């Protein structure tokens with residue numbers, strides 16, 4: 267099926283919420299996908315930081331079919347072994363105390379908003395430039411007016427502040443229920459927080475009795491070279507933890523699931539009947555997520571994310587492209603910060619060469635490959651990305667700056 271055919275079908279049958287798809291994909295294996303015409307791509311977007319084990323990993327496919335044959339859905343009137351085992355694994359990995367399961371990231375944030383409301387305090391703070399999801403509560407936290415404006419009025423009491431420690435000091439007071447923060451702003455194009463931000467946020471929220479809620483939906487589950495960014499050395503003060511962490515994306519490795527993990531008293535704020543979901547915590551999703559997490563642990567993929575991330579950074583630096591200003595992010599969540607607003611051109615040039623990368627912002631290319639990549643994928647990426655950068659550098663004027 268050629269591009270004009272699937273684009274026509276897409277436009278006719280789908281609500282126009284996204285621009286035209288870049289390709290129509292048919293199948294994948296490992297870090298590779300193929301389109302319906304048989305063209306092969308190295309997938310360095312991984313379903314936007316979702317496909318932790320790549321595509322069609324045997325652990326993933328076996329977990330889906332084995333659990334589907336046994337018990338897929340039961341409602342939250344009942345418990346199941348996969349659900350409890352995943353909750354126990356997540357409390358161990360996060361250091362948290364109790365888990366609420368959802369079907370997506372935005373729903374994990376909705377649960378966080380309700381947790382914050384349960385403090386009885388009126389204000390919730392989030393950061394400008396942030397992305398927390400598209401349902402109305404999460405959208406109210408998402409610090410992008412272009413996404414928020416068509417849907418006003420939003421949730422009352424939610425405010426965006428600049429991502430600086432000075433803005434945090436000014437905004438925090440005893441009427442703040444929670445501060446919700448992404449440790450790295452993924453959708454903004456892999457934008458790092460200022461040094462010491464999360465440590466200061468922990469100190470200031472504690473001082474004012476407010477919750478610190480981390481949105482690790484994109485950064486979590488090993489992607490950054492630690493299981494979660496807040497566990498990396500020096501990010502929080504020694505021994506400190508957040509009050510809640512929102513998860514999704516890599517948690518299911520491609521199966522839709524999200525979670526809110528509560529720590530200490532925050533883990534008990536939602537009382538029976540105060541929140542729920544028909545599908546949340548269903549045996550199928552939780553069995554697959556459990557298998558994905560077990561494989562990440564058993565195969566040492568968190569350490570692999572750190573190693574391969576360092577290799578990719580060194581490779582991109584070695585390209586010495588005039589288009590690359592600097593690199594942001596951690597591990598296998600990498601932002602290539604450009605000297606010119608040509609991210610879309612680079613994405614197109616890469617795709618022509620059989621490489622999928624993402625234009626998260628006009629001047630930022632995002633890389634979020636599967637955690638399973640090895641020497642072959644790093645080498646292939648290096649060759650194709652260097653060629654794409656060179657082609658764009660040769661074809662765009664040098665005068666404009668980002």
Ligand code: PLP
Nearest residue numbers: 370371372397398399483484514
């Ligand atoms: N929070 C962050 C940091 C995200 O990156 C995303 C999705 O990109 C979300 C929340 C929303 O997750 P979902 O698309 O699963 O609703």
